[in-house]
Amino acid sequence: MRLQVGCEFMYEAEVATHAVIQVEPQLDGGVRALDEYWDNKPRIGMSRYVDRHGNVCRRATIPPGVASLHYNAVLEVPDDPDAERLDAVEVAPDQLPNDVLVYTLPSRFCPSDGLGDEAWALFGSSPPGWRRVQTICDWVHSEVRFGYLDTRPLATAADVYASRAGVCRDFAHLAVTFCRAVNIPARYVFGYLPDIGVPPPDDPMDFCAWIEVFLDGRWWTFDPRNNQRRLGRALIARGRDALDVAMVSTYGGPMLTSMTVWADEVTD
Secondary structure (H helix, E strand, C coil): CEEEEEEEEEEEECCCEEEEECCCCCCCCCCEEEEEEECCECCCCEEEEECCCCCEEEEEEECCEEEEEEEEEEEECCCCCCCCCCCCCCCCHHHCCHHHHHHHCCECCECCCCCHHHHHHHHCCCCCCHHHHHHHHHHHHHHCEECCCCCCCCCCHHHHHHHCEECHHHHHHHHHHHHHHCCCCEEEEEEECCCCCCCCCCCCCCCEEEEEEEECCEEEEECCCCCCCCCCCEEEEEECCHHHHCCEEECCCCEEEEEEEEEEECCC
16 A cells, blocks of 8 residues: 655744654554655755654754745555454563563653552453453543644643543543553554545544554554554654654744645555
């Protein structure tokens, strides 16, 4: 399956402002880039590095005035939906790999230590393993109302639990928090998700956030916002929570005037 994915950020800056950008898909799990390019206006020099979570990042300085950061790619992705294995078991904390342990701990937007009692009361009696994680996703999907006006940029999972409202970022934060609270490693993920095999949403295309959970010795994809196995995911970045994987982090205050995202199947 081939996808065209990309995004454009339009900024107005009073002074030159440095930025770190994460919008390029990770080329793993069968994902291959057939073509990709940046088309920034005015021309902006960029450098590339890989952060401690394995995410591809770009550094650039946004010039004063009006500027656009434009990325586009054609990808080849697996034809199969997200993998699943209903008998995948939980891994005891003392058996977890060293690099997985960090994803059992509280983080800025996922205060699992503060929601531990609630998590155990809700999910402690669920069958362990895959079914417990799915129960968590079912609960978040059904109990949290989706709405762009029902959240704020610094909302934590505890805020979402209290308000029962948010966007896909908030759904992911709450599910990650519940998983960690019951000792299941979980991490926050975002990327491009085309509307293949599902009715197109009323809202414009946006980046999508989901989660990865460590069961039976490997990471698995779960999606508490959509709560179904989907086709065509192109993962951009993963981390402890959204703080690790901001699309654009600016060292100053340029005004973001618009953001456009696309993720579409290429049929010819």
